[in-house]
Amino acid sequence: MSTIAVDENISVKQVAQFHDQLKEEAQKDDTITLDFSSVRRVDLAVIQLLISFQQYMKENKKAMKLKNVSEEMKEQLKITGLAK
Amino acid sequence: MGERTDSLTVFQEIRQLLHGEDNPVDKTDTGADAESLKQISDLFHQIKIISLEAEDQWIYDLAYKTAHFIDLIRTSGSTFDRAKLVVIEDCRDLLTHYIDGVETDPGSLEDWYHDLAESIRVVDDNYMEKESPGRYHITVDFDIDSFSSDFDPIYFIEEIASYGDLVERKIHKEKLPSFEELDPQQCFVSWSCIIDTHYDYRVFEDIFIKREHRGKYSIEKMQSIENIDHGTIEKVESNEENIPVQTSPDRVGHVHQPVSVQTTHADGVVVDSKRLDELMNLLGEIVIGHSAINRFAEGLDAEASSELTNAMYGLDRTTREFQEQLMAIRTVQMDEYIEQLKTFVKMKAEEHGRNIDVTVSGHETELDRSMIERILAPVRELISYAVACGIENPAERKKTGKDETAHVEFNAYHQEGSVILSLSDDGKGFDPSELKKQAEEAGLVKKGEDVPKGRLFSLLLNGEFASAFYREFGLSGQHLKEVVENLRGTVDIESAPGKGTTFKIKLPLSLAIIEGMAVRVGEHVYIVPLLSIVESIQPREADVKTIEGKGEVIQARGEYIALVRLYEYYNIKSDLTNPWESLVVIVESNGEKVGLMVDDLIGQQQTVIKNIGSDLASNRSISGASILGDGRISLIIDIHGLVEEITV
Numbered sequence: 001m002s003t004i005a006v007d008e009n010i011s012v013k014q015v016a017q018f019h020d021q022l023k024e025e026a027q028k029d030d031t032i033t034l035d036f037s038s039v040r041r042v043d044l045a046v047i048q049l050l051i052s053f054q055q056y057m058k059e060n061k062k063a064m065k066l067k068n069v070s071e072e073m074k075e076q077l078k079i080t081g082l083a084k
Numbered sequence: 085m086g087e088r089t090d091s092l093t094v095f096q097e098i099r100q101l102l103h104g105e106d107n108p109v110d111k112t113d114t115g116a117d118a119e120s121l122k123q124i125s126d127l128f129h130q131i132k133i134i135s136l137e138a139e140d141q142w143i144y145d146l147a148y149k150t151a152h153f154i155d156l157i158r159t160s161g162s163t164f165d166r167a168k169l170v171v172i173e174d175c176r177d178l179l180t181h182y183i184d185g186v187e188t189d190p191g192s193l194e195d196w197y198h199d200l201a202e203s204i205r206v207v208d209d210n211y212m213e214k215e216s217p218g219r220y221h222i223t224v225d226f227d228i229d230s231f232s233s234d235f236d237p238i239y240f241i242e243e244i245a246s247y248g249d250l251v252e253r254k255i256h257k258e259k260l261p262s263f264e265e266l267d268p269q270q271c272f273v274s275w276s277c278i279i280d281t282h283y284d285y286r287v288f289e290d291i292f293i294k295r296e297h298r299g300k301y302s303i304e305k306m307q308s309i310e311n312i313d314h315g316t317i318e319k320v321e322s323n324e325e326n327i328p329v330q331t332s333p334d335r336v337g338h339v340h341q342p343v344s345v346q347t348t349h350a351d352g353v354v355v356d357s358k359r360l361d362e363l364m365n366l367l368g369e370i371v372i373g374h375s376a377i378n379r380f381a382e383g384l385d386a387e388a389s390s391e392l393t394n395a396m397y398g399l400d401r402t403t404r405e406f407q408e409q410l411m412a413i414r415t416v417q418m419d420e421y422i423e424q425l426k427t428f429v430k431m432k433a434e435e436h437g438r439n440i441d442v443t444v445s446g447h448e449t450e451l452d453r454s455m456i457e458r459i460l461a462p463v464r465e466l467i468s469y470a471v472a473c474g475i476e477n478p479a480e481r482k483k484t485g486k487d488e489t490a491h492v493e494f495n496a497y498h499q500e501g502s503v504i505l506s507l508s509d510d511g512k513g514f515d516p517s518e519l520k521k522q523a524e525e526a527g528l529v530k531k532g533e534d535v536p537k538g539r540l541f542s543l544l545l546n547g548e549f550a551s552a553f554y555r556e557f558g559l560s561g562q563h564l565k566e567v568v569e570n571l572r573g574t575v576d577i578e579s580a581p582g583k584g585t586t587f588k589i590k591l592p593l594s595l596a597i598i599e600g601m602a603v604r605v606g607e608h609v610y611i612v613p614l615l616s617i618v619e620s621i622q623p624r625e626a627d628v629k630t631i632e633g634k635g636e637v638i639q640a641r642g643e644y645i646a647l648v649r650l651y652e653y654y655n656i657k658s659d660l661t662n663p664w665e666s667l668v669v670i671v672e673s674n675g676e677k678v679g680l681m682v683d684d685l686i687g688q689q690q691t692v693i694k695n696i697g698s699d700l701a702s703n704r705s706i707s708g709a710s711i712l713g714d715g716r717i718s719l720i721i722d723i724h725g726l727v728e729e730i731t732v
Contacts, residue, residue: 012231015268023264044238045231049268051255056263076238079245080275081253 001031008038012045022053030062037068047080095183098131098143102176109176116164124172125154131179143179145559146197150175152468153204155431166246171203219251219306222288223276227298230271241275243291248281278306360414367407368597368692372711374403375689411452411593418496419447421456428464429492432471439478439489440471446496451503455571455591459505462564466507466587467492473556474585475511484582486510502573502615503591510584514577516540522553530633538675541577564589569724572598572613572707574673590615600691600710602718603669603682605650606658609718611691611710612680616671616723620685625664638668638679645670648730649681653705659683673727680721693720704729
């Protein structure tokens, strides 16, 4: 199980690099935890990438988890329908 | 925008009020109570009063608008949410920029001011919470390049969610490519929700319009919440799409269970008003085509012409019915707005210690929604003035033998194809002889000139004049005039000193198609709006005179009416140059009558208004253009603009 510390400034500007990083990690591990402790909120580009990544992991019988998600980001996931 | 004065101390004082340690704006957050809001409102009222010392109308206007906005939120008991807080903070920032002279480009402040005034108007007019909540189904599609815009699409979602409770929400990912093939800088997802809200649906529409949303959206009103069978709403235990979020001890949040609505029936569809405008434009093209066929019929022999004309009669009826139906979609009853105004009068009366009895009528009168919304803000300004300054306090009223309780009447009704909104009070009224003296002083009328009362009262709609002589009335009249003229309507004022004042606003039923009279001057055809026409006459030679100071006039029904030779005015050729051989169309604006000399009257017709280029748009006597049946362009005469240009 590996953990990726997500950069505090993650946004559409860094999303391509983040995408590459996730692709690489997904080859190595079955469970990937994304640590959002430095992140206050995310944009829709990041949310889209998370959706896509989660689908991919599920299809490949792998798991993706988020941890240390801020209240604001939790609210974002909630209103987009991605978190309970 | 008002001119900067050198009253630096006043500006410093305003700055201190806005940014001092104890300023209430910084201490306020969403959900603020009435007391905190009152402190902010007092602050802006104070700034408003101070701005009078600096004689800065611009600060006065903005402070007044802000204070009024807060008062409305406060007294209506509406929730003080993020959107409203942002408006107040924005007002403070704009004032600060202005007094600091931060912006060197006055145009950018002007734009900011107008955006803000619009935000206030919108919240003010539409967003006051209603008693029973409504339920809407909203879907938002984003363009593929949405992520490259400055405005992150997630703000749409967050802003929509901030206006109510989300019953259901979903990210749609059908178009999302596989993870490996995904270009993460392009947008492939869309979003939908079902939201319960106390707000009007326009709050959502405005989000898309203001934020210049790139992509499609729809807002659909669902069956009212009270009527939904709650047995059909069941909780979803889990959602396989949910992203698992581990909660850590320091970041535990309150999480709602999502709920799914299985049976909700939409009882109506909210259509983007632009689509209605497009439909109206298409109908306009049909009307133009119709005129073309009618013209063609005129050229046929009698029998064929009669057959074609008869066939066209049915089509004409259907087209008119179609237009009426289309207009009916855009129209709403005035009831809600009339009640809003009634409440506003009472609120103002309480604020200024007046006893006012309000009578309203015309709840069932229908008018284009966008017109009502545009007219409400200036009408409110009039009410504010009437209550604060136009109506005496109970003691003053008693002294002058009046009933201590003042009467304000608001009435809406249809008259001759237009809608009349009238607002009357039995307050102090305006003295026409006083107005005349001031107008002479201001050089707006010549000394000793016989000026009709209507024209004297219409001076109150001149911002510069009113600000100089009726400071409290200030720009209220000008604001009203600008809005009404934009809507191709008219304002009439009747007043008598000691008896009160009546503002009569006359508006056309539709903005896109007006009833006009086509007139010919030489080879040119002009359209005169029917609303402004009093009558058409052929004067006798003896009735045409030249009077010193007035120029050429015609005598009609005992009145001398200024004559405008349209061919001279527009510098074109005409067939006739003697008024007694031509026809004269008498039109009226703000109580001033003018006779337009034309070669011929072509006839009354529905006129589809087309916008004109900026060169012509700067000409005040032309308000738009229309396409005739033969494909020629005819210009629509702006009677108010024309009358003002020739009388000033």
